Amino acid sequence: QFLAPQIIDYNASGKIVSRNGNRSDVAAPQGAYPCAGDDQWCAIAVDTEQQWEDLRLTMGDPAWAGDDRFKSVEDRLSNHDEIDGHIGQWTMDKTAQEVMELLQSHGVPSGVVQRxxxxxxxxxxxxxxxxxxxxxxxxxxxxxxxxxxxxxxxxSGPRSPAPLLGQHNEYVLKDLLGMTDEDMIEAVIAGAIA
Structure with a gap:
């Protein structure tokens, strides 16, 4: 089911789909952008024209964002690398948390990439x-x-800590599987259970 659109696309057009990383085939910009700090990133996913306008305004409506090369979603998809560079310049002096909170407060889908x-x-x-x-x-x-x-x-749990190795052997082997004490001793001697 997850590959159905790609299979249909291939059958209709012969297009072989390749990996697209953090990007979308139908919307831009989308990606993970570097932020201040060691290996800190914020994911941004602009899906609509309104979100694009909100992103522009959140960044202070920089001159580059009004360029005709970024006017439509098709234009932004074609020039995604350049947009990524501009957005990365904007995010790099802010923490990932700051970027996320600022963008979310303006309706732009975003989230801190967390370890x-x-x-x-x-x-x-x-x-x-x-x-x-x-x-x-x-x-x-x-x-x-x-x-x-x-x-x-x-x-919905969890209700107890993880068991120790063999902690429930007796319950499983005797109560659930019906083994006798002699059966269990033989299994231990044979190395089948710890």
Whole structure:
């Protein structure tokens, strides 16, 4: 299902689709832009003419943005590299968080490109209580990721820390699989279970 448009396009026109990185085939500009700090980026995805106008205004409506080469979405797609350079110049002296907040406040889809270590500090994920801290017998108090969706009245977990190696062997082998104590001893001797 994900490749259906590309297959139809190939059958109709013979066009072989190649990788497009962070870009879209139908809208521009779209990409991840460098920001102040070490390896900090902000993703920006302009999909509509209104978002393009809002991006221009947010950046102070620079002269380059009014160039005829960027007038329509088709023009912007054809000159995407140049637009990327201009946007990158605008973002590079701001933090990724500043860029995102500024653009979002003006209706431009954007988001900080986060490392996994950044996710624990993300205010939206904290607000959604995505992480639960639990005491693990070997690792101490650590965060566990919950589910991205919620069902009202249902605890979607996680409900307990990760088990230790072999912690549930007896339950699984005896209660679920019906093995006897002798069967388990034989399996341990044979090296089948730890």
């Amino acid at each position: 996994s270590s950044d996710l624990l500090q993300d205010p939206q994920l904290a607000h959604r209580n995505l992480y639960r801290y639990m005491d693990h017998p070997e690792m101490g108090n650590i965060p566990y990721t919950g589910h991205q969706f919620r069902i009202q009245g249902y605890d």
